[in-house]
Amino acid sequence: MYALFVVGTAGSGKSALTSSLIGWLNERGNYAVGVNLDPGALTLPYEPDVDVRNYIDIMSLMKEMGLGPNGALILASDLLASRLKEVQEELESLNPDYAIFDTPGQLELFSFRESGPYIARRLVADEKAVVFLFDGPVVSSPRNFVSIALLSASVQLRLGLPQVAVLSKSDLVEDVERILELASDPFMLEEELRKEGRFELSVEMLRGMERVGLGFGLLPVSSKTLEGFVELSATLTRIFRGGEEIGE
Ligand SMILES: Nc1nc2c(ncn2[C@@H]2O[C@H](COP(=O)(O)OP(=O)(O)OP(=O)(O)O)[C@@H](O)[C@H]2O)c(=O)[nH]1
Numbered sequence: 001m002y003a004l005f006v007v008g009t010a011g012s013g014k015s016a017l018t019s020s021l022i023g024w025l026n027e028r029g030n031y032a033v034g035v036n037l038d039p040g041a042l043t044l045p046y047e048p049d050v051d052v053r054n055y056i057d058i059m060s061l062m063k064e065m066g067l068g069p070n071g072a073l074i075l076a077s078d079l080l081a082s083r084l085k086e087v088q089e090e091l092e093s094l095n096p097d098y099a100i101f102d103t104p105g106q107l108e109l110f111s112f113r114e115s116g117p118y119i120a121r122r123l124v125a126d127e128k129a130v131v132f133l134f135d136g137p138v139v140s141s142p143r144n145f146v147s148i149a150l151l152s153a154s155v156q157l158r159l160g161l162p163q164v165a166v167l168s169k170s171d172l173v174e175d176v177e178r179i180l181e182l183a184s185d186p187f188m189l190e191e192e193l194r195k196e197g198r199f200e201l202s203v204e205m206l207r208g209m210e211r212v213g214l215g216f217g218l219l220p221v222s223s224k225t226l227e228g229f230v231e232l233s234a235t236l237t238r239i240f241r242g243g244e245e246i247g248e
């Protein structure tokens with residue numbers, strides 16, 4: 001089983017990508033299952049095969065512990081790790097080729113507390129990887145791009161898995177080429193930031209990012225039109241199987 005964690009800021013398209021990717025992989029002769037790790041999800045665009053909401057119920061946490069919605073979400077995220085055994089057992093009985101993990105909307109609850117890194121480390125799978133979503137319409141501004149790129153770097157440090165950077169909702173982005181250039185050309189990014197008057201701090205950050213290898217390739221992907229799915233699957237294939245094509 002290959003495990004893929006879909007991570008990104010709230011509303012960046014994690015559940016939509018999980019849904020489309022499951023469909024895309026299954027249509028190509030693989031057995032892909034969806035794992036919902038978001039205890040706070042109200043509705044999902046796919047039917048999860050494994051669902052932490054069967055183990056963790058936000059409403060009862062609020063009632064029983066006298067917590068507000070945010071407190072309950074934090075507790076629920078912390079409880080995720082204690083349910084890894086059940087998730088793993090369910091996955092073992094399904095025995096899929098791919099398990100796509102849809103992670104909680106609040107990225108910081110999954111990546112920066114203990115549960116997410118614990119699950120990423122302890123889940124038993126042949127190979128594991130992360131897809132980190134750069135929310136397309138959000139990162140159209142260079143300033144936002146830098147913020148999300150820094151988040152992406154922190155997630156990589158925290159989860160410690162091979163990570164693919166994806167520009168999500170590419171069908172909603174007017175100038176995809178420009179964003180790809182920003183991602184691959186630190187000098188252009190520097191220039192754009194200078195125009196926004198946010199030069200001083202950002203330049204030092206950019207230098208740091210370059211040093212940790214953040215002149216990365218961003219893959220434009222749309223869960224709506226399926227643009228970029230061939231490239232995304234080829235990238236995942238390289239990580240998971242060292243070259244063998246998905247579906248062959
Ligand atoms: N046009 C377009 N809309 C998208 C795409 N991906 C997601 N969306 C829309 O963006 C919104 C958020 O998508 P979700 O998949 O729920 O995002 P999420 O990251 O799972 O959100 P949370 O779990 O709440 O953090 C929804 O209205 C989706 O329909 C895409 O590729 N293209």
Ligand SMILES: [Mg+2]
Binds near residue numbers: 105
């Ligand atoms: Mg979601």
